[in-house]
Amino acid sequence: MIRYFKDILEGAWSLVVGLGITLRYLFKKPVTVIYPKERIPMKRFKGPIAFVVDEKNGDHKCIACNACIKTCPSRCMSLVAQKSAVDGKRVLTDFHVNYMLCSLCSLCIDVCPTDALKHDDPNYDMVSATQAGMNMDLLKPFIDRKTPLTQIPTVS
Numbered sequence: 001m002i003r004y005f006k007d008i009l010e011g012a013w014s015l016v017v018g019l020g021i022t023l024r025y026l027f028k029k030p031v032t033v034i035y036p037k038e039r040i041p042m043k044r045f046k047g048p049i050a051f052v053v054d055e056k057n058g059d060h061k062c063i064a065c066n067a068c069i070k071t072c073p074s075r076c077m078s079l080v081a082q083k084s085a086v087d088g089k090r091v092l093t094d095f096h097v098n099y100m101l102c103s104l105c106s107l108c109i110d111v112c113p114t115d116a117l118k119h120d121d122p123n124y125d126m127v128s129a130t131q132a133g134m135n136m137d138l139l140k141p142f143i144d145r146k147t148p149l150t151q152i153p154t155v156s
């Protein structure tokens with residue numbers, strides 16, 4: 001019988017404590033926001049990997065050395081390079097980063113000998129309806145703009 005009343009008292013007390021917490025937060029400014037209508041700046045989010053734009057010619061700075069590919073712990077980078085028909089040098093023809101696998105560790109940026117990579121766009125809600133949509137083509141903006149390095153004829 002004592003146990004019975006003790007359980008009732010404990011239940012009532014936990015109810016009072018719960019209501020007290022609810023009342024305390026009822027009049028405080030909420031810490032949550034109505035996303036996506038409201039957004040919080042994410043100061044510590046680095047943003048996905050992108051190519052640096054060379055101020056001199058608007059081109060990328062990648063020399064297709066593969067250092068970033070070998071360093072990436074997530075194995076989420078891939079590139080294709082072909083031989084230039086002009087001087088035989090390697091020409092970058094494709095560069096993708098799978099954002100679903102990237103951990104934003106920055107190692108690729110650190111090892112790049114030409115400082116060709118950076119974190120870009122602190123937009124934290126990058127979304128896609130497909131997996132392919134998260135496989136980012138870093139070269140596409142340069143190909144679209146027909147920058148000098150993307151126009152070098154290659155030997156297939």
Ligand code: SF4
Nearest residue numbers: 072102103105106108
């Ligand atoms: S930030 Fe890290 S995980 Fe992402 S592509 Fe670069 S090396 Fe790979």
Ligand code: SF4
Nearest residue numbers: 062063065066068112
């Ligand atoms: S390390 Fe830099 S230069 Fe080398 S392939 Fe990667 S992005 Fe290009």
